[in-house]
Amino acid sequence: MAKIAMTKLGLIKNSKIKTIDFNSQKIEVKQYLPVEDKLNLISDIINSSVDENSFYNPCRLHIYQIVKMTMAYTNISFTDKQKEDIYKLYDLIVGSGLAVIVLNAIPADEYDFILEGTEETIQSIYSYRNSVMGILDNISADYSNLELDASKIQKDLADKENLTFLRDVLAQLG
Numbered sequence: 001m002a003k004i005a006m007t008k009l010g011l012i013k014n015s016k017i018k019t020i021d022f023n024s025q026k027i028e029v030k031q032y033l034p035v036e037d038k039l040n041l042i043s044d045i046i047n048s049s050v051d052e053n054s055f056y057n058p059c060r061l062h063i064y065q066i067v068k069m070t071m072a073y074t075n076i077s078f079t080d081k082q083k084e085d086i087y088k089l090y091d092l093i094v095g096s097g098l099a100v101i102v103l104n105a106i107p108a109d110e111y112d113f114i115l116e117g118t119e120e121t122i123q124s125i126y127s128y129r130n131s132v133m134g135i136l137d138n139i140s141a142d143y144s145n146l147e148l149d150a151s152k153i154q155k156d157l158a159d160k161e162n163l164t165f166l167r168d169v170l171a172q173l174g
Helices: 035-049 058-073 080-084 086-095 098-105 108-129 132-144 150-158 160-173
Strands: 017-022 025-030
Touching: 017 098, 025 058, 025 098, 035 058, 035 108, 058 086, 058 098, 058 108, 080 086, 086 098
Parallel strands: none
Antiparallel strands: 017 025
16 A cells, blocks of 8 residues: 555645624634644643542533633633632623524534533543542542651640641541
C-alpha cells in the first residue's frame, strides 16, 4: 500500500461559525472547538464542580457545563463581576432561554464530547480514589500532614491542655 502525504489531503481545521439571533442580537456559535480547548474546558468544568468534600455534585456539574460551554462556544463576553456569581449567571442564561438556543446550535458531536468526557473523567477519578493505589496515596497524604515526631508527641501529651491534640491524633489513626 502506497503512503499518501498528509499535506496532499488538503485538510483544514473546521472554523465554521453558526449565527443565531437572540433578542435582536447576532450571536456567533463555534461549530468546532480545538481539542486542547475542549480538554481545558472539561478540566475547568470538573474542577469547578467539585465541592469541599471532593464530591462531584451532579447539579453543580450541570450548571458549570451550561455556563462554561456558553462561554467557550459563543462570542458573548462576560465581565469578571458576572463570572463571580456562577449561579446568577446560570439563572440568566437558562431562565432567558439563551441556553437552549446556544446548545442547540453546537453540533451534537461537540456537545457529546464535552459531556461524555466530563462524566468519564469523573468516573476515572472516583475509580482511582477507590483503588488500592488511590487509597494508599490518600493514607500517605493524611500521615504526611501529621507531625509524628515522638518527642514532640510525648511533650504534647504531658501537657494537660493538649487533650484536643490527642483526640485529633486518635481520630487520624482511626
